[in-house]
Amino acid sequence: MFEKGSSKHKSGDLAIRLDLIGKVNGLEEAEFYFNSIPKYLRTGECYSSLLNCYAHARDVDRAESIREKMRALGFATSILSRNVLLNLYYQTQNYDKLENLICEMQEEGINFNSYTFGTLISAYAASSNTEGIDKLLALLEHNRIWYWHLDWTVYAIAANCYRKQGLFEKAFNVLKNSERLITNKKRRGSLTFLMTRYAAMIKKEEVMRLWKLLTTGGKLYSRAYLAVIASVLKFEDFESAENIF
Secondary structure (H helix, E strand, O other): OOOOOOOOOOHHHHHHHHHHHHHHHOHHHHHHHHHHOOHHHOOHHHHHHHHHHHHHOOOHHHHHHHHHHHHHHOOOOOOHHHHHHHHHHHHOOOHHHHHHHHHHHHHOOOOOOHHHHHHHHHHHHHOOOHHHHHHHHHHHHOOHHHHHOOOHHHHHHHHHHHHHOOOHHHHHHHHHHHHHOOOHHHHHHHHHHHHHHHHHOOOHHHHHHHHHHHHOOOOOOHHHHHHHHHHHHOOOOHHHHHHHO
């Protein structure tokens, strides 16, 4: 399958093929292909691809095992493999392991990125861990570089968790932070979503404020109309719903 010294085999191409094999044919075929790759071609990309295969299958034991091999070989220095494991722990509800990995990253001085924060906030929200959300948001507030590289959805997820726990003032303030992070590129879709979140908190004035922003920003699609109508109906404002319709 592989000829030593052949220039036609590149580790990046092999990693992509390995990932596809894992998704289409399953772990056994992916492992067989990985083991068939000569050791001199098994770069960090190939190991990362196999790690992704295990994570996709939610196989925690094998994912942890391959990451230990990556560490031994010096292939686990980037944040990529850690983010894969964080998401795996979140998806499998291994919250203790998630916290341990976060502590490890902090001890090693690994800088978090937007994917890290997105995974963490989703995990805390899924487990109703408002204390974890508090600590994470406080961490962001003290690092403005991280803050301005965040996606608005991180704060939106936090706000929804606070709301479900009855912490309405916190939810409202955090939703305002989410709004500040919206970029022009995603403005319409983001404001449409946030409009429904304000409605869930019974904030009619905020719903109408965002609707006004949307209507002055160019062409609107049916999604925005459906969202605002559903929102105002929460307040039993049938007149506004009819006027918008």
